[in-house]
Amino acid sequence: MIRNTVTDAILSRQTIRAYKREQISEEMLETLMQAAKAAPSGRNMQPCYVRFVQDADMLHEMHIDFKNLVGWDTPAYTRSDTNPFYHNAPMFVFIYAANDSAMDAGIMTENICIAAEGMGLGTCIVGSAGALFNDESGKKWNEKLHVPRDFRYQIGVCVGYPDETPPRKPRFDDRIEVIR
Numbered sequence: 001m002i003r004n005t006v007t008d009a010i011l012s013r014q015t016i017r018a019y020k021r022e023q024i025s026e027e028m029l030e031t032l033m034q035a036a037k038a039a040p041s042g043r044n045m046q047p048c049y050v051r052f053v054q055d056a057d058m059l060h061e062m063h064i065d066f067k068n069l070v071g072w073d074t075p076a077y078t079r080s081d082t083n084p085f086y087h088n089a090p091m092f093v094f095i096y097a098a099n100d101s102a103m104d105a106g107i108m109t110e111n112i113c114i115a116a117e118g119m120g121l122g123t124c125i126v127g128s129a130g131a132l133f134n135d136e137s138g139k140k141w142n143e144k145l146h147v148p149r150d151f152r153y154q155i156g157v158c159v160g161y162p163d164e165t166p167p168r169k170p171r172f173d174d175r176i177e178v179i180r
C-alpha cells in the first residue's frame with residue numbers, strides 16, 4: 001500500500017458532524033475554491049455553480065425554512081437529530097448543477113472534501129438539504145445565492161475544524177474485485 005499525502009487524506013477522511021466555531025482562513029478558502037474549480041467534468045462542461053457560504057445568520061435561516069418545509073418532527077438524516085442540515089459548521093458549500101450533471105457535482109464534492117482533509121479540516125457531505133430548494137423558499141434561496149434558473153441543488157458540504165473524533169465506519173470487503 002503506497003502512502004503519501006494524497007492517499008493519506010483519502011484514507012483518513014471521515015464524516016464530521018460537530019465543528020468548532022472558528023472560521024477557516026482565507027488561504028484555506030482560496031484553496032478549496034481552487035480544488036472545486038480543478039474538478040474534472042464530462043466534456044469539460046464545468047456545469048456546477050458553487051457557493052461557499054460563511055454567513056451564519058443565512059445558514060440558520062435556511063435551517064428554519066428547511067424544518068418548516070420537512071416538518072420539525074422529521075428525524076434528521078443522521079444520528080444528529082438536533083443538528084441543522086449544516087451541522088453548525090462555520091461554512092457550507094452549496095453545489096448546483098442541472099440534474100443531468102449530478103455526477104460532476106459529486107466529483108467536485110470529493111475534491112473539496114479531500115482538499116479540506118489535507119488541511120486538517122473536517123467535512124460532511126449533505127444531500128438531504130435538497131428539499132429546501134424545491135418550492136417557493138427554494139426560489140428565494142436560489143436568488144439570494146445568485147444561482148441561475150433551472151440549476152438545482154445537487155449536494156453540499158459542511159467545512160470547518162472538527163470538534164469530534166467519530167469511530168471509523170467499516171467498509172464492505174466483498175464489493176471490490178480484481179479480475180485478471
Ligand SMILES: Cc1cc2nc3c(=O)[nH]c(=O)nc-3n(C[C@H](O)[C@H](O)[C@H](O)COP(=O)(O)O)c2cc1C
Nearest residue numbers: 013014015016017077078124125126127128129169
Ligand atoms: C451523497 C451523500 C449524501 C449524504 N447526505 C448526508 C446528509 O444529508 N446528512 C449527513 O449528515 N450526512 C450525509 N452524508 C454522509 C454519509 O452519511 C457518510 O459519508 C457515510 O455514513 C459514511 O461515513 P464516512 O463519510 O465517515 O466514511 C452523505 C454522504 C453522501 C456521499
